[in-house]
Amino acid sequence: MGRNKTAKKDRGYVTASEWAAEGGGGGRDRGADAPFRRLPFHCCAISFLPFKNAVCAPDGTVMDISNAVPYVMKHKKHPVSGEALAVKDLVRLNWYKNKDGEYECPVLNKTFTDATRICAVKTTGNVYCTDAIEELCFKTKNWKDLLTDEAFKRSDVVTLQDPLDLKARTLDNFDHVKRGLDVKGLGKEGQGDDGSINKTQVSEDMRRVLASLGSEEAAKIGARGGSSAAAQAQEAKDAEENKKHGIETKPDTVDNSHLLRGPAAMGFTSTTMEAHTKNHRAEEIVWYNPTKKGYVRLHTNFGDLNIELHCDKTPRTCENFITLAEKGFYDGVKFHRSIKRFMLQGGDPTGTGRGGHCIWGEKFADEIKGNPHRHDERGVLSMANSGKNTNGSQFFITYNAAPHLDNKHTVFGRVVGGMETLARIEEVECDAADRPLKTIKITSCTIFTNPYDELREEDDKKERAEAEAKAKAADVKNGTGQALAKDASALPAAKASDGVGKYVASASTSAPAASAPPPKKAKTGGFGNFDAW
Known part of the structure; x- marks a missing residue:
């Protein structure tokens, strides 16, 4: 050395x-010889962390909305290029994931990597691989979005990642890195514990910005007035409206399990538990799990919609829907929301989007795990909710495939008849809040196949059969334990036959008449008479 x-x-x-x-x-002296650092495609250009709610700038720079909005409102500049940028220029992006949780192209099902060319359509915000857009749109002159059929121009396609353009994602070239801006605290005051945006904590201006970017949560908070007391009052009012329909909550079917609660064992082995000397059997809820499909017809003022219900895959959701329809809960209920090329929503008797309840009470859990059905076509029937496990009576029917709703809403049926009715409903004009200008309502419901009634009838038959078997076993018996024979005279008489054996006399069921006993002969002679001597 x-x-x-x-x-x-x-x-x-x-x-x-x-x-x-x-x-x-x-x-100390980096410059051109500095080590290369590249931003991954799934990370925010401001915080360098994986994004949750992605937006992009006009040049394709991807950021998280919780970081992009505060940064742009504060600095009025692009975080990468340093050029002027406004909040209205941001575009909300719709990323799609596969079953493994990896980002992929929803058309070609190609998993995204750092070597994949990725682009997005501004008008819809849907993210695709560039190969899909070039092959299916550019070369075929098909200027419609591949998922929503919404028209777009060539200039609306934005490149989010180009593996050959290395300088575009080099961290040291970012404007906020060169200027040494502190971006660690951006959006922290408006985030919850899980990193999601807590819109009740941000300012009114930012709330309007989020609403303009398509945030439904901000619209809900604005409708409630941001007050928990007002929200509770609205919920109480909705509950009173639901009671007017006369639908009582359905209690769960409870049966005694073969398992024990174990209070005696816990009291015997632990000094902190209360002492018990008896064990009680645990109670378990019994659900019906049909293997057949259900079929319902919704009569609307625009025509009929024939619905097939996936009772074999989502038994609880379908039982709730069929029971509500059978009791007339949906009669006269309006469809309060309709978005062209997306979906039609209804099932709320209040018409506000915040009412309705299930047959078991307020809300019930999702049935997504193990459900193979997806939002992959027109006419899919799915449950509307306000979050995880918040299903009530509201549902929606898709106008087009909506894969971004998978694993968020329970798909429990599909439209198998009346597509022309669905097309007429889709053409109804709506206001800025997506409310139809013409009334669209359900007039009545017809239940064609209810597999739950069939299961209940089978249970009733089993109970009757068991009762009859017990009655036969408890029949009158003689001393030897043999059942007493029934009187033959009580048997029904044989019917006349026109076939073989019609000339053969039927066996008489009456008992034969008893004959008179023969007279007794008088005894003569013997050793007791000695007159002849």
């Missing part, structure tokens, strides 16, 4: 100048 390779001046270590010039050191 050392500059001079002679034994006399050779050193046993690397000097500072050698390390800076030849060994890759010199961190």
Whole structure:
């Protein structure tokens, strides 16, 4: 080692100048020789962390909405290029994931990597791989979105990632990195514990911005007035409206399990538990799990919609829908929301989008796990909710495929008849709040197949059969334990037959008449008479 390779001046270590010039050191003077650092496609360009609610700038820079909105409102500049940027220029993006949770193209099902060309359509915000847009849109002159059929121009396609353009995603070239801006605290005051945006904490201006970007939660908070007391009052009012329909909550069917609660064992083994001397059987809820489909017809003022229900895959959701329809809950209920090329929503008796309840009470859990059905076509029937496990009576019917709703809403049926009715409903004009200008309502419901009634009838038959078997077993018996024979005279008489054996006399069922006993002969002679002597 050392500059001079002679034994006399050779050193046993690397000097500072050698390390800076030849060994890759010199961190003080980076410049063109600085190590390459590239931003992954699934990370925010401001925080460098994976995004949750993605938006993009006109040049394709992807950011998280919780970081982009505060940064742009504060600095009025693009975080990467440093050019002027306004909040209205941001575009909300719809990313799609596969079963493994990896981002993919919803058309080609191609998993995104750092080497994939990725683009988005501004008009819809849907994200695709560039190969899908080039092959299915550019070459075929099909200027419609591949998922929503919404028209767009070539200029509306924005490149989000190009593997050949290395400088576009180099971290050291970002404007906020060069200027040394502190971006760690952006959006923290408006985030919850899980990192989601808590819109009740942000300012009114930011709330309007989020609403303009398509945030439904901000619209709900604005409708409630941001007050928990007002929200509770509205819920109480909705509950009173629901009672007018006369639908009582359906209690769960409870049966005694073969398992024990174990209070005696817990009290015996732990000194902190209360002492018990008896065990009680645990109670388990019994659900009906049909293997057949259900069929319902919704009569609307625009025509009929024939619905097939997936009772074999979503038994609880379908039982709730069929029971409500059978009791007239949906009669006269309006469809309060309709978005062209997306979906039609109804099932709320209040017409506000916040009412309705299930047959078991307020809300019930989702049935997404193990459900193979997806929002992959027109006419899919799915449950509307306000979050996880918040299903009530509201539902929606898709106008087009909506894969971004998968694993969020329970798909429990599909339209198998009346597509022309659905098309007429879709053409109805709506206001800015997506409310139809013409009344669209359900006039009545017809139940064609209810597999739950069939299961209940089978249970009733089993109970009757068991009762009859017990009655036969408890029949009158004689001393030897044999059942007494029934009187033959009580048997029904044989009917006349026109076939073989019609000339054969039927066996008489009456008992034969008893004959008179023969007269007794008088005894004559014997050893007791000695007159002849």
